[in-house]
Amino acid sequence: MERDLGDGAVRLDLLGLVCPEPIIQLQEAAADRPGGTMIELEADDGGIQWDLPAWCIGQGHTLLYLKESEGVWRGAVRLGTGRLSDPAVGTSPAPQD
Numbered sequence: 001m002e003r004d005l006g007d008g009a010v011r012l013d014l015l016g017l018v019c020p021e022p023i024i025q026l027q028e029a030a031a032d033r034p035g036g037t038m039i040e041l042e043a044d045d046g047g048i049q050w051d052l053p054a055w056c057i058g059q060g061h062t063l064l065y066l067k068e069s070e071g072v073w074r075g076a077v078r079l080g081t082g083r084l085s086d087p088a089v090g091t092s093p094a095p096q097d
Contacts, residue, residue, distance in 0.1 A: 009039070010033070010040070012025060012042070014043035017043065022043045022048055030061070038077070041075050044071055049068070052077070061077050062078040
C-alpha cells in the first residue's frame with residue numbers, strides 16, 4: 001500500500017510481504033519517480049535488512065536510515081539517478097598489453 005506524504009515523498013506499507021516482494025514493490029514505486037524523491041517504508045520481513053541496502057547500492061539510491069523495532073523495519077530511501085543499474089557501471093577497461 002502506498003501513501004503520498006506530500007512534496008513528492010511516499011510511504012510504502014510492506015508489512016506481511018516476504019522476500020522478494022518488498023523489494024519488488026519498492027522498485028515499482030521508484031520506477032516513475034524522479035531522483036531526489038524520498039520513499040519511506042515499513043516491512044516485517046527480516047531480509048529487508050540486507051536486501052534494502054543492496055538494492056540501494058545496485059540502483060544508485062541513498063539509504064537514509066533503516067531501523068528495527070519489535071519486528072518491524074522502518075527505513076527511508078532517497079532516489080538517485082539510477083545510474084548504477086547500468087550494466088556497464090563498475091566494469092573495468094580491458095587490460096592493455
